Structure formats: C-alpha cells, structure tokens
Amino acid sequence: MNLSERLAQRQARTEQEPQAARPVPAGAPGPRATDEVPRRAARHADPFASVKHSVHQGLLEALGPKLYDAHLDQRELEQRVTQTLQAVLQRDDTPMTAADRARVAQEVADEILGHGPLEPYLRDPGVSEIMVNGHDQIYVERDGRLVGVDAAFTDESHLRRTIDKIVSRVGRRVDDASPMVDARLPDGSRVNAVVPPIALDGSLLTIRKFAADPFTANDLISFGTLTAPVAELLNACVRGRLNVLIGGGTGSGKTTTLNVLSSFLPDDERIVTIEDAAELQLRQDHVLRLESRPSNVEARGEIAIRDLVRNSLRMRPDRIIIGEVRDGAALDMLQAMNTGHDGSITTVHSNAPRDSLSRLETMVLMGGVELPQRAIREQMASAIDLIVHQARLKDGTRRITHITEVTGMEGEVITLQDLFLFDFHAGVDEHGRFRGTLRATGLRPGFLDRLADRGVRLPPRMFGLEEVAR
Numbered sequence: 356m357n358l359s360e361r362l363a364q365r366q367a368r369t370e371q372e373p374q375a376a377r378p379v380p381a382g383a384p385g386p387r388a389t390d391e392v393p394r395r396a397a398r399h400a401d402p403f404a405s406v407k408h409s410v411h412q413g414l415l416e417a418l419g420p421k422l423y424d425a426h427l428d429q430r431e432l433e434q435r436v437t438q439t440l441q442a443v444l445q446r447d448d449t450p451m452t453a454a455d456r457a458r459v460a461q462e463v464a465d466e467i468l469g470h471g472p473l474e475p476y477l478r479d480p481g482v483s484e485i486m487v488n489g490h491d492q493i494y495v496e497r498d499g500r501l502v503g504v505d506a507a508f509t510d511e512s513h514l515r516r517t518i519d520k521i522v523s524r525v526g527r528r529v530d531d532a533s534p535m536v537d538a539r540l541p542d543g544s545r546v547n548a549v550v551p552p553i554a555l556d557g558s559l560l561t562i563r564k565f566a567a568d569p570f571t572a573n574d575l576i577s578f579g580t581l582t583a584p585v586a587e588l589l590n591a592c593v594r595g596r597l598n599v600l601i602g603g604g605t606g607s608g609k610t611t612t613l614n615v616l617s618s619f620l621p622d623d624e625r626i627v628t629i630e631d632a633a634e635l636q637l638r639q640d641h642v643l644r645l646e647s648r649p650s651n652v653e654a655r656g657e658i659a660i661r662d663l664v665r666n667s668l669r670m671r672p673d674r675i676i677i678g679e680v681r682d683g684a685a686l687d688m689l690q691a692m693n694t695g696h697d698g699s700i701t702t703v704h705s706n707a708p709r710d711s712l713s714r715l716e717t718m719v720l721m722g723g724v725e726l727p728q729r730a731i732r733e734q735m736a737s738a739i740d741l742i743v744h745q746a747r748l749k750d751g752t753r754r755i756t757h758i759t760e761v762t763g764m765e766g767e768v769i770t771l772q773d774l775f776l777f778d779f780h781a782g783v784d785e786h787g788r789f790r791g792t793l794r795a796t797g798l799r800p801g802f803l804d805r806l807a808d809r810g811v812r813l814p815p816r817m818f819g820l821e822e823v824a825r
Contacts (some may be wrong), residue, residue, distance in 0.1 A: 372427055470517050472506040473562070477540075482566055482607070489557035490514040499751015514558050518548045527649065536632075536649070539632045540699035545610075546632070563606070569614050569636040580608065580745075581755045582793045584817045585775055588758065591813050594742055595806040596698035602711035603745035608753035609702040610634060610678065612745055616700055627667040629660060630678035633790060645671060660684040660724070664691065677701040683722025685715050692738035708742040708759040731769055736764045740802055742771070750788045758793070760800050772798050774818060795819040 468476070476482045476495050484496035490508035494501050503669045508514040522529050529536040534553040536545040545563040572586040581589075581807045592599060593616055601616070603609045617637050620626060628635050633646045645667065650657040660677070661684035667675055668691060679702045680688055692699050705711040710737055719731050744757035758775035776793035797819040805811065 394499060402679075416715075423472055436734055439639075470521065471513065472508055473517070474760035475506070476504070476560070477544075479566065480566070484590075485560075485562040485564070487514065487558075487560035489559070499747065499753070507540070511557050514560070516548065517558055518550065518558060521546055522548065537632045539634060543634045543636060545634050565610075565634060565636070569618070569638070570611055571618065572615050575612070575615055578752070580612070580753055582606075584795070585755065585793050586756060588813065588817065589616055589743070590619045591806055591811045593698065593700070594621065595802075595809045595811040597802060597805075598697055598709055598738055599700045599741045599743060600691045601700070601702040601743045601745065602705040602708060602716075603748065604704065604706065607745045607747045609745055610675050610754070611753075612743065613676070613678070613700060613702055616743075620698075624673035626674045626676060627670055627672040628676045628678070629663045629667060631660065632678075635676065635678060637676075643672075661687055664688055667691075668694075668696070672696060673698070675699040678752060679703065680715070680718060681716070683724075685718035686722040686724060686734075689715070689719070689734045689738045693734060705744070708744045708771060709769075710738075711742055711744070712761075732764060732767065732769050733816050736769045748789055750783070750786075752788065754789070755793060760802065762801050772800075774798060774800055 356718050371729070434463075465610055468702075471495070473487070476485050476493075481497055482495045483499075486494040486501070487508075488494065489513050490513060493504050495504055496502070500601060508517070518529060518799050521540065522536050527538050529534050529548050529550055531550075531552065534550045536548050538548070540546060540562070543565045545565070547561045550557065550558045561646040564759070572581075572590070575581050576586060589599075599616060601609050601612055614636055617626075617635060620637070620639055622639050622641070624639075624641065625646065628637065628642065629645045629647075631647050633644055635644075645663045647660050647663060648656065648658040659682070659683065660680070664675070664677065664684050664687040673696075675688075675691055675696050676699065677684070677688055681746055682788065688699070688701060690713075703711050703714055705714050714732050715735055716728070739761045742757065742761065743755060744759065746754060746756050747753050749813065754777055755775075757773055758776040759771050759773050762770045762772055764770060773796050775793045775795055779789070780796050781789070781791035783789055795818045799815070799818060805812060
C-alpha cells in the first residue's frame, strides 16, 4: 500500500469517528457554550423531589392565606407549619425511612419559612459567607477558605423567588430595570444580589453573615485579629474621642472591627449610625439608626449616604458612625469631624493606611466641590487621628496589620507614623498559618497628651517606651 492509499484510509476513519472522540490540538479553542458540554458538573437528581413537591402543595392547601398573615406571630406560624407538615407527611404513602422523612420535612419547612437550600448554612455558625453562583452552584466560606457544597436550587426561578423574598422584606426590589441590590437579613447579615441581564449565567447571590451575638474585643484577641495592648489602645482612643478610620480590603473584617470599636462608646452619648444596609449591632441605649434608600421605579426617592450625613448634623449627635464611605459623603464626614463631632468612626476600602487617605481624597473630589489639593489634605490631617488597617491573609485569617497615627502635614504631604505593625517576619507554622502578631514600633503617639486631658491615660510601656518613661 503506497502513501497516498494510507492517507486516504486515515481520512476515511477520521470522518467516521464521533466528534466528541476527536482530540483537541494544543492551543485550539475549547468547546463553545452552545456545544453539548455541561458548564458545571451534573448533580444527582433528588429522589424525593416529587414527594417534597406534593407535601409542599398539601401544606399550601392546608394553611392557605395563613402563611402570609401579617398579624400572625413568627413563632406561631412556625408551629402551625410544623404541625401541618407532619400531618401531610403521614398521609403520604411513599415508602421512606424515618431519617428521609425528617429530611423532607426540614427541607419543606426551610422552603416555606426560610431561604430554601441556603437555610442550613445560615444556621451553621461555622459558615461566615454564602456565595450562590447560579442556581446549581453554591460555595461557602469556612475558616477563611472557600468550599463548594452539594446544595442547589431547583432552577433559576427558584433562586429568583428566594432573592425576591429577601429584598422585599427591607422594601427593596430587583428586576431587569434594577438588576443589582443590597439588602440584609433579619439578623443583620449583608446581602448582595445581581440578576440577568447583568449576570450572564444566572442570578448571583452573596450573603455575608454576622453573628447573632456580636463579637467582643476578647473574641478578636482569641482569633488573633488583634492583641490585648492594641485592644486597650483602641478602647482609650474611642473613649478619648479620637476620630478613627478603619481601612482594609473586601472581606477583611472591617465591619466586625467597627462593631467592636462601637462597643467602647459610653452609654450616656447620643450616637447616630449611617449605613447602606443596616448591619451594625450597637448595644448602647441612645442609638439612632439611619439607612440609605435607592431610587424607586420612577427613578425618584433616592436617599444617599451623603444626605444622611448632612441630616445627622441636625440631630444633635455626640458621635457619628458611618458604615462605609464610598462617594462624596467623604467631604461631609470630614467636615463633621472638624466641626465638633469628634470621636466619629468610619470604614473605607483600601490596601494600606496611606491608600486610605488617597481614597478619601479621591472621594472628596467626587463630591463635585472644587477644592485645592492642599485644602483637602489639611481637612483630612485635621479630622482623622488614627487609621486601623485590616487584611485577610493567605491562611484565611483576618488580622489588623497597622495601627497608624496621623500626625499632621509636612509641605503637601500628610505625615503618618506606625504605632503597631504586624510581624510578617515570624513566618508560618506547619499548617501554613502566620505566626506573627502586632508589635509596637517604639514610637510615642502624639495624641497621648490629648487623651490625658480628657482623663484617659495609657502606660508608656504599651508602646515599648519603658526606658523613655524612666
């Protein structure tokens, strides 16, 4: 057989091979989304899907409008649903074990009373964040690590119903005209939802959970987020009415640290909190909580953070706590700090303490007020006393890495000095966790005299100044 005959036979065999069996040459583009290649791994079908559907329908027929009775107490509603659910299950003749029957009952109850397949993870204290990447893919964060779970929504409409249930409780909406929304759960957990057409592969839902019992300074010390001396310093700074800026990246724990710092506030002061989605958990008696509002269907009625900051100045506040500044509200916040509302606290997204100031400067310019660069920086240097920077490290832990004092200005530059720094040189242990901790730099804060004038004293040894103190 000559060469041309062998090539002809090879061509004939190639044409007879099924398309899926042909090898893909290196560097060639992969299969398109329209090819018959699943975008995500297929999940096992639920063997009790039909049972859950029939039980669900029976529950709706038995309770009917009572499920949506606004005058019915939540606990009473849960009792009625549980009792009716057991009765409907007993009538069902599908052969099931006791464990399967209990599982079906729990999942139907979660669907009626809670948030469907997300409910077990909302109840799990070990889960800090839930990420839904479409109806058939859910991730959770445990100990700072992302883990895929086997739960899934039935379809896209099931996921959209759950999102609608969450956002409608706080008077917000999500649809084609407004495809992004921030909301919260009754326990204060932060919710963000994005739906098509913005989300190309199906609706996306992110829930950042907050503990029902807020963390304390002792909790953060046990987690390694901060040390006892740093907790004592922050307590003194809050009681001494210094203005504190908390910076850090997404998910670094800024809001948790803000909650802890807020716990140091005296009970005899009038505190106004301003947030996009209310999630602060202050335990003082005299707290006024304000929440921004998006525009309605007619693109009217928006109440921005900046509007709330301006209004709060007319409410006779002793302290103003802003959940996060991300726009022109930064200018109003700086002006409030410089006009008698000292002791205020806020957060900002940043990568380092100096980046926090750069972001504030940019946001002031976003306010539409044409101010010279030097005037903006003088405002910041006068308003902000302390920057607390926090980061989520590679091992999944959240640590405060900088405690930095704003000391003033030299020429056109705001001067900073680090009081405590995280010791990255300590390396990691056999489990990959950082051994380091916050260590004093040995510099004396310039605000010690101001704190002393207000009756708050700190030992010099806290800053590694034993020899100087003698």
